[in-house]
Amino acid sequence: MPNRLRSRTRRHRPVWKCYSQPMNQLMKTESSLLTYLALVIAVLFWGLSFVATKIALQSFTPFCLIFFRFFAASIFFGILLWRTGFPPLTGKTLQSLLLLTLMQPGLYFLFETTGLQYTSATKTSLIIATIPIVVLVFSALYLKERLRLLNTLGICFSLVGVALLVFGGDVQEAGGMLLGDMLIFGAVLAASIYMIMTRRLGESLTSLQITGMQIIFGALLFFPAFLWDLPKLHWQAVSSESLIALVVLTIFATIVAFLCYNHALTRIPAAQAAVCINGIPLVTACGAWMMLGETLSLMQLAGGALVLGAVLLANHTPKNDEINIPTST
Numbered sequence: 001m002p003n004r005l006r007s008r009t010r011r012h013r014p015v016w017k018c019y020s021q022p023m024n025q026l027m028k029t030e031s032s033l034l035t036y037l038a039l040v041i042a043v044l045f046w047g048l049s050f051v052a053t054k055i056a057l058q059s060f061t062p063f064c065l066i067f068f069r070f071f072a073a074s075i076f077f078g079i080l081l082w083r084t085g086f087p088p089l090t091g092k093t094l095q096s097l098l099l100l101t102l103m104q105p106g107l108y109f110l111f112e113t114t115g116l117q118y119t120s121a122t123k124t125s126l127i128i129a130t131i132p133i134v135v136l137v138f139s140a141l142y143l144k145e146r147l148r149l150l151n152t153l154g155i156c157f158s159l160v161g162v163a164l165l166v167f168g169g170d171v172q173e174a175g176g177m178l179l180g181d182m183l184i185f186g187a188v189l190a191a192s193i194y195m196i197m198t199r200r201l202g203e204s205l206t207s208l209q210i211t212g213m214q215i216i217f218g219a220l221l222f223f224p225a226f227l228w229d230l231p232k233l234h235w236q237a238v239s240s241e242s243l244i245a246l247v248v249l250t251i252f253a254t255i256v257a258f259l260c261y262n263h264a265l266t267r268i269p270a271a272q273a274a275v276c277i278n279g280i281p282l283v284t285a286c287g288a289w290m291m292l293g294e295t296l297s298l299m300q301l302a303g304g305a306l307v308l309g310a311v312l313l314a315n316h317t318p319k320n321d322e323i324n325i326p327t328s329t
Contacts, residue, residue: 047283164303202266
């Protein structure tokens with residue numbers, strides 16, 4: 001009898017071992033869903049931010065609007081980091097955070113705002129859509145990330161979709177001066193470097209610490225430009241709609257979207273996260289149609305559908321491929 005009992009015991013695995021593997025798979029699935037949900041939220045809010053910015057610029061000057069956004073957000077993140085803990089600002093970490101702030105929001109907003117004075121918004125949108133291509137090159141060179149053929153095709157198709165979405169309507173002028181185009185490409189480089197650096201910092205800092213310090217340093221960076229632009233602002237002409245748009249931009253586009261996107265960048269390859277920004281023009285077009293009365297042509301609708309399909313294609317990863325996920329956040 002004792003031998004039979006021992007043989008039966010060997011046949012039965014402990015209950016906790018039977019459930020541990022499915023539970024681990026479920027946790028991984030939930031983590032992946034939360035990561036892509038964060039990306040969707042960021043793209044949604046950033047896409048709608050263009051509509052809110054258009055409303056806010058009816059009363060605010062550009063640099064005043066940017067500074068008000070980052071100043072208000074810096075107060076929020078300052079209080080939050082004071083309660084949760086500021087990152088250890090060693091020499092190397094401080095240097096990385098300052099360089100990150102210089103790239104985004106610093107140089108990105110500077111190049112984009114200045115470039116729009118010399119080139120068309122249509123060409124600007126198409127040039128900005130090349131960010132995933134630049135991130136793809138940087139990821140291969142510096143992060144040693146692999147992209148399969150389907151991922152690369154997804155990036156290419158997304159560019160085609162953005163081109164249809166941008167050029168499919170009534171466009172009077174698609175050209176622009178070379179200086180403006182080069183400035184927009186400067187914004188592309190700044191945003192690409194920012195994405196790569198965020199992935200690196202995600203190995204030692206949390207997404208909250210990265211976003212908080214980025215916003216705080218960004219407010220300080222834009223303060224001189226705000227002082228230069230302040231005399232042009234007429235407070236009596238500021239409308240309630242512009243004030244509401246400023247509040248929306250500060251809470252959703254500056255705080256929530258940056259938190260979600262930086263969170264995603266620490267958990268998936270940078271090139272896959274970057275390609276999702278091609279969905280921003282689609283969100284902007286839909287938001288402008290619903291809130292500003294702008295319409296979409298059939299070609300633009302087709303381009304929007306192609307963008308969404310390309311995003312799914314570019315994020316396709318075979319089941320047998322492993323994605324390097326940082327263990328500390």
